[in-house]
Amino acid sequence: MGVPNSGIWSSSELYKNSVLQLEEAAHVMKLDPNISERLKKPKRALCVSVPIRLDDGAIAVFEGFRVQHNMTLGPGKGGVRYHQDVTLSEVAGLAMLMTFKCSLVGLPLGGAKGGIAVDPNLLSRQEKQALTRRYTSEINMIIGPDKDIPAPDVGTDGQTMAWMMDTYSQEKGYAIPGVVTGKPVEIGGSLGRAESTGRGVVYTIVQAAQRLNMRLDNSISVSVHGFGKVGAIAAEEMALLGCKVVAVSDVSGGIYNKNGLDIGAVNEYFAKNRTLKGFQNSDAITNDELLALKVDILIPAAIDGVIHHKNVSQVNAKMIAEGANGPITAEAHKILVERGVFIIPDVLCNAGGVIVSYFEWVQGLQNFFWSEREVNEKLKDTMVNAFQRVSACMDRYKTRDMKTAALITGVDRLNRAMLLRGLFP
Numbered sequence: 001m002g003v004p005n006s007g008i009w010s011s012s013e014l015y016k017n018s019v020l021q022l023e024e025a026a027h028v029m030k031l032d033p034n035i036s037e038r039l040k041k042p043k044r045a046l047c048v049s050v051p052i053r054l055d056d057g058a059i060a061v062f063e064g065f066r067v068q069h070n071m072t073l074g075p076g077k078g079g080v081r082y083h084q085d086v087t088l089s090e091v092a093g094l095a096m097l098m099t100f101k102c103s104l105v106g107l108p109l110g111g112a113k114g115g116i117a118v119d120p121n122l123l124s125r126q127e128k129q130a131l132t133r134r135y136t137s138e139i140n141m142i143i144g145p146d147k148d149i150p151a152p153d154v155g156t157d158g159q160t161m162a163w164m165m166d167t168y169s170q171e172k173g174y175a176i177p178g179v180v181t182g183k184p185v186e187i188g189g190s191l192g193r194a195e196s197t198g199r200g201v202v203y204t205i206v207q208a209a210q211r212l213n214m215r216l217d218n219s220i221s222v223s224v225h226g227f228g229k230v231g232a233i234a235a236e237e238m239a240l241l242g243c244k245v246v247a248v249s250d251v252s253g254g255i256y257n258k259n260g261l262d263i264g265a266v267n268e269y270f271a272k273n274r275t276l277k278g279f280q281n282s283d284a285i286t287n288d289e290l291l292a293l294k295v296d297i298l299i300p301a302a303i304d305g306v307i308h309h310k311n312v313s314q315v316n317a318k319m320i321a322e323g324a325n326g327p328i329t330a331e332a333h334k335i336l337v338e339r340g341v342f343i344i345p346d347v348l349c350n351a352g353g354v355i356v357s358y359f360e361w362v363q364g365l366q367n368f369f370w371s372e373r374e375v376n377e378k379l380k381d382t383m384v385n386a387f388q389r390v391s392a393c394m395d396r397y398k399t400r401d402m403k404t405a406a407l408i409t410g411v412d413r414l415n416r417a418m419l420l421r422g423l424f425p
Contacts, residue, residue: 014304015093017330022096025407028397035415039099042069042092048138050116052130062131066114066139068148069095072417075146076112077102077354079153079182080160082131083303086115090304094325098354101347104410105386107358112148114139120155132160136167143168145178145365151357152182154303157229158194162187178364181357190360192375193353198233199376200352200383201299201323202241204344207387208319212342214296216241218260221295223247223317225254225287226302227276230323230350232267234299239263243297247290250275254290255282291315300327301350307332315341322346337401345403347410348390355382 019040026036050062065088068076078098081091091113099111116135120128142148152161161180165187168179177188185191192199209216220243224231227248235245244260255261255276262281269279277284291298291307292314300306301323307315312332320336321344322328328336328343336343356379363369370378386409394405 013329014326015089015096017326018093018096020330021403021407022100022411025404025411028399028404029408029412031411031415032419035411035418038418039070039096039411039414042067042095043071044068044142045088045092046139046142047088048135050131050135050138052127052134054127055124062116062118064114064116064135064138065091066142066148066150067091067095067112068142069111069113070099070414071110071112071148072414072421073103073110074108075110075144076148077107077109077151077357078112078114078148079151079353080114080116080135080156080164081153082116082118082120082128082155082160084117084119086117091115097325097347099414100407100410101351101354103413104347104390104406105351105355105382106413107354109149109354109358112150113153114150115153118155128160129163132163133167136164137171140168140171143179145176145361149178149357149361150180151353152229154228158182158184158189161189178361181360182353183360188360188364190356190363190375191370191372192379193356193360194229195233196356196375196379197230197323197350197353198301199237200355200379201230201234201301201321201344201349202237203352203380203383204349204387205238205297205299205319205321206241207384207391208321208342208344211391212319214319216243218242218244220244220297221246221260222297222299223290223293223295224323225249225290225298225300225306225327226324227266227270228301230353231299231301232270234301234321234323235263236267238297238299246295247285247293248276249285249287249290252277254285254287255279256285256290256293257282288314293317297321299323302327305329307336309335312336317341320344322349325350333401333403343402345401345406348386348402348406351386352379352383355379 095113102109183189247256294316298317304326
């Protein structure tokens with residue numbers, strides 16, 4: 001049927017890719033077309049104006065969004081991103097992926113996503129706080145611990161979630177820590193939440209290596225595109241496994257050492273300088289050059305669409321673990337699969353964040369908190385179980401790629417739940 005011609009939705013490459021992935025999975029699993037049509041469109045979308053007073057006294061107005069894609073399985077769940085290129089259709093595509101991701105890993109949650117079109121690096125701390133509080137106030141009617149639970153994403157962090165939680169609580173008149181996840185531990189956050197997405201990426205890499213009979217040791221080279229909340233942890237965990245992390249990058253570019261980087265030293269340097277530029281014992285490379293390195297494992301952990309039809313021919317990795325959401329376009333994905341590249345799809349690979357967000361939500365509701373060891377063990381068990389189910393689905397349907405199998409696994413659970421609940425009215 002192709003991507004629906006529906007104006008605002010079809011303007012985003014990520015949304016188009018999400019629909020194409022759904023259609024491919026639906027075709028393979030022979031999904032009821034009534035279900036697939038319902039899954040192509042979000043349940044609810046809210047666009048808000050976010051005016052704030054800047055430090056110089058001027059008023060600036062930003063666009064904000066919150067999209068709830070499907071809530072058949074439970075409350076909405078998904079991050080809030082601050083990035084200058086955020087659009088409604090991009091947020092809709094990310095919300096759709098969250099629906100499939102939550103279903104895939106067995107969570108009682110639906111898919112949602114939010115964002116503001118802003119470059120947070122250009123705002124002071126006070127301006128970011130004002131932006132966050134006004135945005136939270138504007139969307140407060142559709143979020144809540146039993147409605148929709150935001151979390152950090154690109155450009156946001158635990159402090160952002162603390163401001164969101166406080167704003168929502170002030171408007172309700174009492175503390176409601178369960179309205180968001182990814183909060184600081186001091187106000188109801190979970191131990192291990194900040195590292196969960198990166199750790200989850202590595203848990204899936206270990207499972208993929210076992211499937212491919214690949215031994216993870218110093219003979220395995222790894223490059224990480226995006227040295228942020230996900231990429232830095234993934235690089236650190238891969239190094240702890242004994243692999244050779246030869247390159248990492250941030251928005252300013254990357255660093256490369258064919259013999260392997262000292263990731264501990266890179267972390268210390270980045271924490272101090274907020275950039276990778278100038279790190280010793282390495283060569284400076286561009287982000288494009290990093291994506292083209294001949295490595296065993298490539299982890300794109302920055303933003304969507306970084307591997308596309310123009311540069312896919314230069315990608316030279318045996319395995320790609322999608323730490324970011326949608327880092328490979330649909331067209332590039334097909335080309336890589338044809339070449340025999342094993343791709344761990346985003347809906348599985350980076351699900352560690354939403355899994356531990358779920359753990360945080362549960363701990364908050366119970367007011368009973370777990371140790372970091374317990375969190376990590378439960379995360380690993382959930383990720384390994386999900387990988388094995390997707391792997392079994394891949395074998396059952398004889399799909400050439402894991403992305404289709406992951407979508408089938410997630411959509412199958414949704415399909416059964418939606419048929420059982422029926423259509424209202």
